[in-house]
Amino acid sequence: MRxxxxxxxxxxxxxxxxxxxxxxxxxxxxITGEVALPQATAxxxxxxxxxxxxxxxxxxxxxxxxxxxGLSAITVFLVLMVASFAAPFTLPLSVVPVWQAxxxxxxxxxxxxxxxxxLSGARLGAMSxxxxxxxxxxxxxxxxFVIFTIIVxxxxxxxxxxxxxxxxxxxxxxxxxxxxxxxxxxxxxxxYVELFTQFNFGRxxxxxxxxxxxxxVLTLLFSVPGAYAVSxxxxxxxxxxxxxxxxxxMVPAIVLxxxxxxxxxxxxxxxxxxxxxxxxxxxxIPVALYMLQGYFRGLPSExxxxxxxxxxxxxxxxxxxxxxxxxxxxxxxxxxxxxxxWNEFLFAFMFLDNPDIFTxxxxxxxxxxSEVPRQHLMAGAVIATVPVLFIFxxxxxxxxxxxxxxxxxx
Amino acid sequence: xSVQDQQSASLGPPKGIGPMQRREMWLAYLMLAxxxxxxxxxVAGPLLANFxxxxxxxxxxxxxxxxxxxNERVRGRPEAAGDSATLEYRLRNSSQEEEIRDVVVTDEIxxxxxxxxxxxxxxxxGQALTCTIxxxxxxxxxxxxxxxxxTDTFLSTNRPERASKPAVTGDANxxxxxxxxxxxxxxxxxxADEFWSVLRVTFYYTIFGTAGALVLGLFAAQLLNTVFxxxxxxxxxxxxxxxxxxxAVAFTWVVLFDPFSGTVNALLTKMGVIAxxxxxxxxxxxxxxxxxxxxxxxxxxxxxxxxxxWRYFPLSFLFILARMQSINTDMYEAAEMDxxxxxxxxxxxxxxxLMGILSVLFLLRFIWTFNKFDDIFxxxxxxxxxxxxxxxxxxxxxxxxxxxxxxxxxxxVFVVLVTFATLFIRFSPKEEGL
Numbered sequence: 086m087r088x089x090x091x092x093x094x095x096x097x098x099x100x101x102x103x104x105x106x107x108x109x110x111x112x113x114x115x116i117t118g119e120v121a122l123p124q125a126t127a128x129x130x131x132x133x134x135x136x137x138x139x140x141x142x143x144x145x146x147x148x149x150x151x152x153x154x155g156l157s158a159i160t161v162f163l164v165l166m167v168a169s170f171a172a173p174f175t176l177p178l179s180v181v182p183v184w185q186a187x188x189x190x191x192x193x194x195x196x197x198x199x200x201x202x203x204l205s206g207a208r209l210g211a212m213s214x215x216x217x218x219x220x221x222x223x224x225x226x227x228x229x230f231v232i233f234t235i236i237v238x239x240x241x242x243x244x245x246x247x248x249x250x251x252x253x254x255x256x257x258x259x260x261x262x263x264x265x266x267x268x269x270x271x272x273x274x275x276x277y278v279e280l281f282t283q284f285n286f287g288r289x290x291x292x293x294x295x296x297x298x299x300x301x302v303l304t305l306l307f308s309v310p311g312a313y314a315v316s317x318x319x320x321x322x323x324x325x326x327x328x329x330x331x332x333x334x335m336v337p338a339i340v341l342x343x344x345x346x347x348x349x350x351x352x353x354x355x356x357x358x359x360x361x362x363x364x365x366x367x368x369x370i371p372v373a374l375y376m377l378q379g380y381f382r383g384l385p386s387e388x389x390x391x392x393x394x395x396x397x398x399x400x401x402x403x404x405x406x407x408x409x410x411x412x413x414x415x416x417x418x419x420x421x422x423x424x425x426x427w428n429e430f431l432f433a434f435m436f437l438d439n440p441d442i443f444t445x446x447x448x449x450x451x452x453x454x455s456e457v458p459r460q461h462l463m464a465g466a467v468i469a470t471v472p473v474l475f476i477f478x479x480x481x482x483x484x485x486x487x488x489x490x491x492x493x494x495x
Numbered sequence: 496x497s498v499q500d501q502q503s504a505s506l507g508p509p510k511g512i513g514p515m516q517r518r519e520m521w522l523a524y525l526m527l528a529x530x531x532x533x534x535x536x537x538v539a540g541p542l543l544a545n546f547x548x549x550x551x552x553x554x555x556x557x558x559x560x561x562x563x564x565x566n567e568r569v570r571g572r573p574e575a576a577g578d579s580a581t582l583e584y585r586l587r588n589s590s591q592e593e594e595i596r597d598v599v600v601t602d603e604i605x606x607x608x609x610x611x612x613x614x615x616x617x618x619x620x621g622q623a624l625t626c627t628i629x630x631x632x633x634x635x636x637x638x639x640x641x642x643x644x645x646t647d648t649f650l651s652t653n654r655p656e657r658a659s660k661p662a663v664t665g666d667a668n669x670x671x672x673x674x675x676x677x678x679x680x681x682x683x684x685x686x687a688d689e690f691w692s693v694l695r696v697t698f699y700y701t702i703f704g705t706a707g708a709l710v711l712g713l714f715a716a717q718l719l720n721t722v723f724x725x726x727x728x729x730x731x732x733x734x735x736x737x738x739x740x741x742x743a744v745a746f747t748w749v750v751l752f753d754p755f756s757g758t759v760n761a762l763l764t765k766m767g768v769i770a771x772x773x774x775x776x777x778x779x780x781x782x783x784x785x786x787x788x789x790x791x792x793x794x795x796x797x798x799x800x801x802x803x804x805w806r807y808f809p810l811s812f813l814f815i816l817a818r819m820q821s822i823n824t825d826m827y828e829a830a831e832m833d834x835x836x837x838x839x840x841x842x843x844x845x846x847x848x849l850m851g852i853l854s855v856l857f858l859l860r861f862i863w864t865f866n867k868f869d870d871i872f873x874x875x876x877x878x879x880x881x882x883x884x885x886x887x888x889x890x891x892x893x894x895x896x897x898x899x900x901x902x903x904x905x906x907x908v909f910v911v912l913v914t915f916a917t918l919f920i921r922f923s924p925k926e927e928g929l
Contacts, residue, residue: 120765198669218836229718230729236805237732241739243758259761307533310526318523319516326527333538335916337866339885340905343892344544345537347671350558360619367537368669370530390573399522428740435893455552459575459750466743477738 087211093134094207096138097224102132102161105192110174113181113188115242118261121188122175126341128192133288135160136200144208165192198226225463241470248464249273255459276464284461285440286468289448293427293469296361296444301419303366304373308418309420311370312377313403317386327378333371338431346435356438357444364432369422376421380414381407421482427473445469542909549902550676555893561590561667563598567632567656573645582608584626584639584661585652591634596817598628603659607649612642631665684891689882697865697883699793700800704867705860709853710725712811717841721810732814737809745873748802752776782855795879799871803864811856815901818847818852850880858919865912884908 103125112121114177135157142153151159165173172178173189207215222247246262247255251272254261263274271278280286314320315327345364346355354360392402410417435448443451449465512520564587571580582604588595604610613619617626617639626639649655684690719730736744752759752775760772775798780791797838821844830840868885871877875887884904892901 104568110766111804112766114762122766160641215834215836218838221839226718227713232717233718237735240744240747240751241735243751244743255756259756259758260765264749270920307529311530312791313521314526318519318526320520320523321521324692332916333534335866336538336542337868337885337908337912339866339868339888340545340909341538341541342896343888343902343905344541344548346560347548347553347898348541351560351671363533364537367533370533374530374785424738429581430741430873446742447738449746453746459756462746463750466740466746468898470743473740474735474740477734478731481734 086209088210089217090140090207090209091137093212093217093220094136094204094209096134097203097220098132098134098139098196098200099129100132100224100228101136101196101203102128102130105132105195105199106173106230106298107232108235108270109188109192109195113174113184115420116262117181117184117257118263119181120260121185124165124169124173127165128171128196130168131161131164132196132200134164135194135196135309136204138205138209139197139200140209141174143204143486144210154197154201157200158193161196164188198348204229237446239424244466244470245464247469248276248460250460251275252458252460276458276460277468278460280464280468284448284452284465285443286448286465288441289443290468290472292358292442293445294472295363296358297423297426299362300365300369301422303362303370304422305415305419307366307370308373308377309408309415310404312374312381313407315374316381317389330371331375334375342435345432355436356442357436358442360436361432361444364436365426365429369425373418373422376418377411378415380411396436416480420476423476424473427469501569505823542837545905545909546901548671548899549680549906550678550900552677552679553898553902554897555896557670557898559589560669561588561593561595561661563587563595563600563628563665564589565661565663566598567602567661569656574649576647576650577644579611579642579644580608582641582643582656584624584641586631586635586637586639586663588631588633588635590667593668593784594630594633596630596717598631598663600626600628600661600663602623602661604641605649605652605655605658607646607652607655608643609646609671610641611644614639614641616643637649641742665922668780677899680897681906683741683900684769684907686819690887692880693882693884693887696796696881697885699796700871700883701861702802703800704803704807704864707800708807708860709811709856711808712813712815712856713806713849713853715808715812716815716819719816733812738808741806741869742873744806745802745870749776752798757773765774777879786844793880795853795875795881799874799881802874803867806870807860807864811927814856816851818849822848860910861919866908876920884911 106123106128113121137159349355430446566585573580754772754774875881
């Protein structure tokens, strides 16, 4: 028995007991709407003892009997029930019994599994620095997974669930983020129906799609020849150009807004989609050009030279050899540009006053007033998010490769 | 063959640009021309125009240049052919301050209206009426009356004077293009009390937002740098904040942290962590005392920084993960043989390898965070001690309607940015090109 090793096992168990009860208690609260106050101290003690039992069982010589994880699970359950007076979530067991049982089972399983993963190979006797650090890292990673998943998923969960609620239930209990099926399908999606019928969101959706697709097309029309010239043709100033293109991307949009607002107002372009379709490509062309030229450089130039020798013109080479070869890059650039245009807020907000030509971003901002209930705002946010997330998940591989490969060497 | 060609053929490779190369050069310039045109027009042009506007006394209202407004109507109620009627043009200078020069009104006289008498400044050529009015005073009003008789054609048409709209040309003093300069915009923003606090907030926001996104990204990349079931799913999930539209995630955070109906405050109060709801986006500072010294914790600013780190960690996560997966594993095996512990391996092997990408990411994120406008504008509107320089541009230019002052703040933004970029490029490692 070494005090250091015992302490390590104890702290591991304490952390997991505490983490598990807080996470599961909050989840139970959000799912059922009942305030499940987690008994953190009890769970911490339960986790601590179960970790010690687990390590003791693993490091003792005797074989046979219950496996270590089994003993550890029983310890968690018994200690937790005793220490929390049979109410681990401070709720009487008669309230939402099925959910509570599920949560309790999940809790026991979670603490046991986490202890099992973190403490496999741990002993109560002396451990080397290497072995201890392996355990530190397992704990840090485990806690990291839990925290990252929560901070990323929670806002999106709240966004979707809030959009499905009604004004009264939201005000009555802000913690109740369950789906209330009793109100029927129409009641559930009432906010969405109202957005599409009364708030013109169908039109905003079309306008956003039109603007984003047009921006993609325009950007490709401009940037493909440019990227080809920068990566393949020799001319004075080539290296300088290839580098300076990205500097344009550093210019803040807010610096351009006032002059563009002034000039577009005088030209009558401000409150038009044409105005947006001039500005958006100008902001996306540099990054598209940069990503594409990186890809073009990687293509073997022998193919193009062969095409030239066989009598194709430069334009023919680009259309018949370079572009078909660079379809993955074109796809990832298109997606990236589409996302930029779809998500763009500043220029849409500054330029568009006419509700007939609002993009989705602009439309959702117009919902942010005290007269429009919260669930409408969240439904608008969902409508704006779903298409872009859908496209992203569908083409994620392309996108991730395009984002990193074009720009990171080595 | 000319003498020169013979010479170059005999003296080794040709110098200068040959005809083939010249053709290639022109082709390249031609292919780049559209890109250049649009970037000059929308980026470089406005950049210069911003400097121009920053030294001019321009208000938002000045964007509508003074014009002569004209209203045409028929008077005299003609009822039968041959009745006399008056075609009346009411003219007005829209501006109360600016005069308009060389005012000329042109219009088509409606069909079926026989002109009997014209004001002396007007001339008729067929049906085309031209009235040369000249310079008009600020706030000037005038009526031009054209007497005449009507025919049946006139009477049978509904509102015949609407057939053609009168057109007015005039030359007004446009405050955007004249040569009045002032330094008042700059003196106004520099002398404002809040300017220096805005600058300080901008730096806090930029530095901590960037560092937060990088640290979170590094941590997340460590998590996903091992193979396990559900890794692809988690990687996709971790990218959500970056991919989603800023309006959606910003409003979600506002709803989530709302002091009255927000989930987070409800959770914290119900679970007894805090006694009263906290207004995360609306409270400037929380006072507390450390060893008896009163301190202030900038609450809203911290929440906004947390949002920034949350929204942009996926980008650094993606780049760091890509770099980590390209590190040669031999090195780790060798270190393992030599008995290096996992933390030592991270500290002495991984981190030095990641230094390049980390510094590039720091540079990029620093500049982008500094440039960021949408996030803070949507979360707090720049209130509660979260106003950064970019939000100040909007505040001065549009909320206070002083375009000149807004442009002056934008100039400050640009100057600070150029300073940073130069510093970074000078001191950043060269090998990791981006």
